[in-house]
Amino acid sequence: MPELPEVEGVVRQIRPAAAGKTIRDVFVSDTIRLSKANGKEAIIKKMDADAFISRLVGAEISSVERRSKYIYFTMQKEREFLLVNHLGMSGAWFYVDSLLSITEEKFRRHVHVVLTLDDGNLLAYSDIRRFGEMRLLNGEADFPPLLLMAPEPFAEEALEHFLHMAERPKYSAKPIKEVIMDGQVISGCGNIYATEALFRMKIHPNRAAGRISRARKIQLFKAVAAILLESIDAGGSTISDYRNINGESGRMQDRFGMYGKKQCMECGTATKSLQIAGRTSVYCPTCQK
DNA sequence: CGTAATCCCCGGCCGC
DNA sequence: TGCGGCCGGGGATTA
Incomplete structure (x- = not known):
C-alpha cells in the first residue's frame, strides 16, 4: 500500500521516463470500460474512457510531481491541464517497451491504463484492486479535496x-x-x-x-x-x-x-x-x- | 454549515 | 480444490 515514500519513489522514476514526452496513444482496459458501463467509478473518475483518451492523446507531459500521496502529471495540449493519479491500495506504474516486460503476472493482468509515449515505450498503470484514481483537471480547484491537503510534511509551515x-x-x-x-x-x-x-x-x-x-x-x-x-x-x-x-x-x-x-x-x-x-x-x- | 457514520470501489489471501 | 470472510484510502452519500 503506497504511502508518501512509495509515491515519491515512483515519481522519481517516472519523471525521467515521462517528462518532455508526448502521448501518442492511450489504452483503457475492457474491465474499466465494463465497470464504468455499470455505473461504477472505476479508476477513471467523472469522465468516460473515450473522453479520457481523447483529452490525453497528443498531450506533452511537461512535469511529474508528487503532492502528498498523489502524482500530478502536468500536461500541455491546447492548454495546460493535470492528470492526477492516486495509487490507492495497489496501483503501480511500469515503464516498459511491451506489456510482456511486466514479469509479475498479477501486475500484468491488471494493467488498466497504458500511455504510449513518443519514444515508443509504454507507461503502464496496473491496479490489482482498482482502488486507485485518475482524474483530468484544469487545476486543483476542479477537485476540492486537493486544496484541503496539509502542506508537504517537509515544508517549513x-x-x-x-x-x-x-x-x-x-x-x-x-x-x-x-x-x-x-x-x-x-x-x-x-x-x-x-x-x-x-x-x-x-x-x-x-x-x-x-x-x-x-x-x-x-x-x-x-x-x-x-x-x-x-x-x-x-x-x-x-x-x-x-x-x-x-x-x-x-x-x-x-x-x-x-x-x-x-x-x-x-x-x-x-x-x-x-x-x-x-x-x-x-x-x-x-x-x- | 459542520460533523459523524456508513457505503463503496476490489481481488489477493487466509483459514477451514 | 472450494469458498466465505477479511482488509483498506479516501471520496461520496446520508443522517
Whole structure:
C-alpha cells in the first residue's frame, strides 16, 4: 500500500521516463470500460474512457510531481491541464517497451491504463484492486479535496499547520493515530508510518489527541517526518502490492519496529491490535502509553 | 454549515 | 480444490 515514500519513489522514476514526452496513444482496459458501463467509478473518475483518451492523446507531459500521496502529471495540449493519479491500495506504474516486460503476472493482468509515449515505450498503470484514481483537471480547484491537503510534511509551515489542526476541538477527543493519518492534518502518513511513528514515540495509538502535550505533539510530528524521509531513502516499504516502476521492492519494511509485528521489537511483549477509524492498529501494550 | 457514520470501489489471501 | 470472510484510502452519500 503506497504511502508518501512509495509515491515519491515512483515519481522519481517516472519523471525521467515521462517528462518532455508526448502521448501518442492511450489504452483503457475492457474491465474499466465494463465497470464504468455499470455505473461504477472505476479508476477513471467523472469522465468516460473515450473522453479520457481523447483529452490525453497528443498531450506533452511537461512535469511529474508528487503532492502528498498523489502524482500530478502536468500536461500541455491546447492548454495546460493535470492528470492526477492516486495509487490507492495497489496501483503501480511500469515503464516498459511491451506489456510482456511486466514479469509479475498479477501486475500484468491488471494493467488498466497504458500511455504510449513518443519514444515508443509504454507507461503502464496496473491496479490489482482498482482502488486507485485518475482524474483530468484544469487545476486543483476542479477537485476540492486537493486544496484541503496539509502542506508537504517537509515544508517549513507543516509543523505549525499540524499543531493548528491537531488542536482543533473536532480532533481533541479523537485517537492520535486517526489524527496523524488525516491528510488534512499531515500529508502522506498512512497506517504503516503512523504505526511506526507512534511506536517510536511510545504513544498509544488510541490516546486522545487532546491529551498529548504540545511538546510531545511536536516530537511526534518530527518523528513522522523523519520516518517518511528514512523510508524514501530506503526505497519505500514493500507490503503486499507495492512495486516501483522497475518492478522492484523497497527495503523499509526490514526496519519496522511495530507494523505487522507479533512481538514488540523493543521488549518482546506480544503486540496487540485494535481498530481505529476502521484500520488495524498494532501497538505494544508495555511500551506505548 | 459542520460533523459523524456508513457505503463503496476490489481481488489477493487466509483459514477451514 | 472450494469458498466465505477479511482488509483498506479516501471520496461520496446520508443522517
